[in-house]
Amino acid sequence: xxxxxxxxxxxxxxxKYNKEPFHIQHALTVEGVMRWYANELGYGDEADYWAIxxxxxxxxxxxxxxxxxxxxxxxxxxxxxxxxxxxAVCSHGYGLCSDVKPEHEMEKVLFAVDELxxxxxxxxxxxxxKSVMDMEASSVKKKFKDKRFAAGCSRDVISKGAESLGWxxxxxxxxxxxxxxxxxxxxxxxxxxx
Numbered sequence: 001x002x003x004x005x006x007x008x009x010x011x012x013x014x015x016k017y018n019k020e021p022f023h024i025q026h027a028l029t030v031e032g033v034m035r036w037y038a039n040e041l042g043y044g045d046e047a048d049y050w051a052i053x054x055x056x057x058x059x060x061x062x063x064x065x066x067x068x069x070x071x072x073x074x075x076x077x078x079x080x081x082x083x084x085x086x087x088a089v090c091s092h093g094y095g096l097c098s099d100v101k102p103e104h105e106m107e108k109v110l111f112a113v114d115e116l117x118x119x120x121x122x123x124x125x126x127x128x129x130k131s132v133m134d135m136e137a138s139s140v141k142k143k144f145k146d147k148r149f150a151a152g153c154s155r156d157v158i159s160k161g162a163e164s165l166g167w168x169x170x171x172x173x174x175x176x177x178x179x180x181x182x183x184x185x186x187x188x189x190x191x192x193x194x
Contacts, residue, residue, distance in 0.1 A: 004082050010052045013079050018062045025191055029117050030054035030110070032183025033176060037109045040175065050106050053088040056081075057110060069093035069100070096157065102164065112161025115153045116176050119143060122150035124180075132180045137173040144173075 005013070014027050034054030038047040060071035069090050076086045090100040091107040092114050102111040123143045124132045143149045144158070162172040 004080065005052055005085075007048065007052065007055075009079075010055050013075075013081075014055055014059060017059050017075060020062055021191060021194070023058065023062045024194060025187060026118065026121075027055050027058060028187045028190055029121065029180065029183065030057055030114060032187060033113050033117055033179040034106070034110060036179035036182045037113070037175070038106070040179075041105065041109070043106065046106070049085070050109075053085060053106065053110055056085070057089050057092045057114060059089065069096075069098035095160070096154070105165070108161065108164045112158065112165055112167075112172060113176050113179070115155075115157045116161070116172065117180060119150050119153040119158070120173075120176060120180055122153070132177055132184055135177055137170050137177060140173045140177065141170065144169075 015024065018024055018027065031051045031054040035047050035051040038044060038050035043050065056072075056076065058068070059075055061068050064071040069092075072089050073086050076089060087100060088104070088107050088110065090098045091102040092098075092110045094101050094111060102108045120132060120135070120140055123140055124130060124135060127135065127139075144155060147155065158172070159169065162169050165172070167175075
């Protein structure tokens with residue numbers, strides 16, 4: 001896997017096509033979660049790559065929502081992003097807006113956690129703390145079952161993601177909460193500076 005972008009270059013590229021704080025925060029969350037998973041799953045030497053894939057995964061969503069994962073390869077190629085990274089970015093939309101199948105474990109993790117971070121983030125906002133720091137998997141499980149809660153977060157994608165990794169849903173919930181805890185403070189600071 002080839003990473004030819006620095007984090008600073010990737011962040012500038014993200015901000016070129018994304019202005020809404022919600023989209024920036026989601027990208028930063030997925031970046032942090034992917035970095036945590038890389039280290040957790042024994043891919044520490046690829047953590048920057050995993051993180052940048054997370055940061056850029058929705059690069060085209062804000063400006064081109066109807067062409068999500070279709071416009072991304074063009075934007076990324078134009079910026080000189082590697083084919084590996086373009087494949088990873090497009091694979092997160094497999095079955096929804098892309099026919100690029102997640103193959104590498106990193107791509108499977110990205111596919112599984114993208115929607116889940118949205119669900120967990122929405123659940124955290126409902127808590128008095130507005131944080132994942134005091135959240136448990138049982139809370140996420142309840143929200144997951146309530147199809148009206150954060151209805152835009154695809155339960156089907158989350159389930160397929162866990163299945164493709166060979167993980168139980170509860171394991172995916174627990175790990176992703178831990179991953180989000182690992183980066184919550186840093187993201188808040190970065191959003192305040194933005």
